Amino acid sequence: MKRFLIIPAVIAGLLSCGNPYEIQTLQEQSVTQIPCPPDRIEIIEHVIHQDGSASWTALCQGRTYSCRRAAGEASNPEVSCSEMESQMPE
Numbered sequence: 001m002k003r004f005l006i007i008p009a010v011i012a013g014l015l016s017c018g019n020p021y022e023i024q025t026l027q028e029q030s031v032t033q034i035p036c037p038p039d040r041i042e043i044i045e046h047v048i049h050q051d052g053s054a055s056w057t058a059l060c061q062g063r064t065y066s067c068r069r070a071a072g073e074a075s076n077p078e079v080s081c082s083e084m085e086s087q088m089p090e
Contacts, residue, residue, distance in 0.1 A: 022048060026056050030067055033081035036060035052077070057084075 027041045034041060046056035051071040058065045058081065067081035 022046070026054065026058070026067070026069075029069060029077065029079045030056075030058045030065070030081055032079055033067065034058060034060055034065050 023043045023046065026043050026046055027038045030036075030041050030043075031038050040060050042059045044057050044059055046054060048054045049071070052069075053071040054069040056067050058067055064084040065081045066084050067079065070078040072078065
């Protein structure tokens, strides 16, 4: 019986970590809007929609940014980030 519980737990764990490729893409897209090198940007929350649009929260050098990517062309997406009033998420 325990064997049947392990498989769903492993799948849930993999899905909750997020796709490293997508997170790297969001970091790279954030660079155009955030004055930080890509390796210093940490994505702490992200939602990818079926139409290709996305929203995420990025941290860098003690500042918190809310970012959005418009749906559309994948090679040159429209990305906007704005610094949030609160510097660290609670």
